[in-house]
Amino acid sequence: MRDAPTAKGRATRARIVEGAAGVLREQGVTFTTLDDIRARTGTSKSQLFHYFPEGKDELLLAVAQFEADRVLADQQPHLGCLDSWESWRKWRDVVVERYERQGDQCPLGSLFLQVGRSRTGARAIVAELMRQWQAQLADGMRALQAGGLVSPALDVERASAALLAGIQGGVSIMMSTGDSTHLRAALDDCIERLRASAGDRDRT
Amino acid sequence: MRDAPTAKGRATRARIVEGAAGVLREQGVTFTTLDDIRARTGTSKSQLFHYFPEGKDELLLAVAQFEADRVLADQQPHLGCLDSWESWRKWRDVVVERYERQGDQCPLGSLFLQVGRSRTGARAIVAELMRQWQAQLADGMRALQAGGLVSPALDVERASAALLAGIQGGVSIMMSTGDSTHLRAALDDCIERLRASAGDRDRT
DNA sequence: AGCACTTTGGACTTGCCGGTCCATTTCTGG
DNA sequence: CCAGAAATGGACCGGCAAGTCCAAAGTGCT
Known part of the structure; x- marks a missing residue:
């Protein structure tokens, strides 16, 4: 079926x-x-x-996949080509805007909490989403490195993991407080650190 | 009653x-x-x-408060006196250890999702927890500033917000993946940035 | 047209779980 | 030791929501 x-x-x-x-x-x-x-x-x-x-669980799982697909799609095309400061800025704005609009509705968080226990599938969906998300962030950082905009010494894996964590946390805090301050802080802080790791040229 | x-x-x-x-x-x-x-x-x-x-909701709310109290208590005494690099390191270890032990059990996240809709009280509990948590992190950063370990130019509000977001996100990612990499990355990345904002002395 | 298969409608069953109620026991203060 | 309150046990109720079932309608192919 x-x-x-x-x-x-x-x-x-x-x-x-x-x-x-x-x-x-x-x-x-x-x-x-x-x-x-x-x-x-x-x-x-x-x-x-x-x-x-198989009933409700199966439907919920399908919805989870549907929502997960949307998360990355909504960040395109920016997430796919983070190779300049300008593109990072645009991406940042899209993320903030998307989640502010979403407000306190958490399509995925609550979904996997419910389904996660019964069906292992839900965890896999979220885990895979996180993997892809972080991979694209890492790609963007490496693109900056390739362009000489960021120090080659930067630990891309860790920096991308930290950024992803900041986003997730920012969003989930916004769910409870209705305030996007933390999300913005996490994004801006991380991006600023990337900048700091470069020479100071091209601060646009 | x-x-x-x-x-x-x-x-x-x-x-x-x-x-x-x-x-x-x-x-x-x-x-x-x-x-x-x-x-x-x-x-x-x-x-x-x-x-x-008032039934189940009231009980759930009481449990939420109970768990919220525990969150900060479990980080003491370290969270209360983040005035040296050593104390920040110890605190970091406690946080990582606490949440790794907790594994995939999310006492609060799921609670407030459930109760949040019906009773506004749950949101207030979480919001207040976040407020206090961030306030203590900010205090710690200001203590570092006072000791000359961190640049006075550091935007403490934003840095503490970003750190809190990183922790929340790290924890929630761990819930779905069972892996604490992101939590560690967020903590280490943020703390390292604090260090970088200082002069280079006292790197212990 | 006619047959097989898919899609649809909606009544019905079933079990679970939050909540009620009252009887009984245990405390506490004088 | 006694009255009144607090604490406890557990049977019972009622509603709700997931899941079942069968009949009817549509669809496509030859």
Whole structure:
């Protein structure tokens, strides 16, 4: 049932996932029932179980994957070519803007907390997301190094890990406080350190 | 009922909170029922509602407060006197050790996600925890400044916000990946930057 | 058109779990 | 030792939400 036989089926499945993602963002996993999803997506109970035979968990997992894909996509094209200070700045702005708009809705955090226990799949999704995210940050740092904008002595692995951690923490703090100060601080602090590790030329 | 009339009552209430905290860590909020808590704490249903008349939410909130108090307490006495590089190092080790031991059990994160929607109280607890935590980090940085170990030009507010974000993110990444690399990276990176902002003397 | 398969509708079942209630026991103060 | 309050035990209730099932409608292929 992963890929439905007919086009109509595939469309319905996609509609369910997308609609479910919306409901989940608004209400949180805990307070979302299959009936809510049914109502939002204009489907019947049997459809839900037709496309997700293993029930709610399977659907939640599909939504988690859907959201995870969006996280990186939303940062493109900037995340993909972090080879100048200007591109880093733009990327930073996109990240801040995206998460501020999202506000206190945490599509992934809560999802994997719920599903994580029962299905190991959820952890894998998040872990893979983190891996790719960090890899792209590391690529960007190496691009700066290649351009002579950052010291070759910089420990790229560690710096990218720290930056990723800062983002995650910034976002999760924003979830509880509604304030993006920490996210901004983490991003700016890390980027500024990259700058400091260069010579002082090209401070744009 | 906040503070029970008799000593026995107070003891029971405390036993419930503590036991509930244990169950919640192990199973997560979603999969924990009042019966689980009842079993663990050797109490009866009526006791639960006797001490927490508003039901599960009230109990969850009490546990959240209990856990929040522990977070800072576990970092003492180091967090309280971050006035030398040595004390920062010790504190860093304590944080890493504490969260590695905790592993993938997230006492607070999941709690406030659940309760946060229904009761605003949970957010307040987390927000207050973050405030105090960051304040103590900022104090530590100012102590370093006072001792001439760190440049007076350092933006303490931003640096402490970034550090806190890094810790939070490091911990939450560890929740999904089981790996403390990011937490360590965030701590070490931030502390190293503090060092770099000083003159180079006293690099112990 | 006709057959097989997919998709859809929605009533129904089932079990769980938060919450209620009252009876009983244990404390405490005088 | 006694009254009144606090603490405890546990049976019971009611609602909700996940999951089942079968019949009906649509779809595509020959």
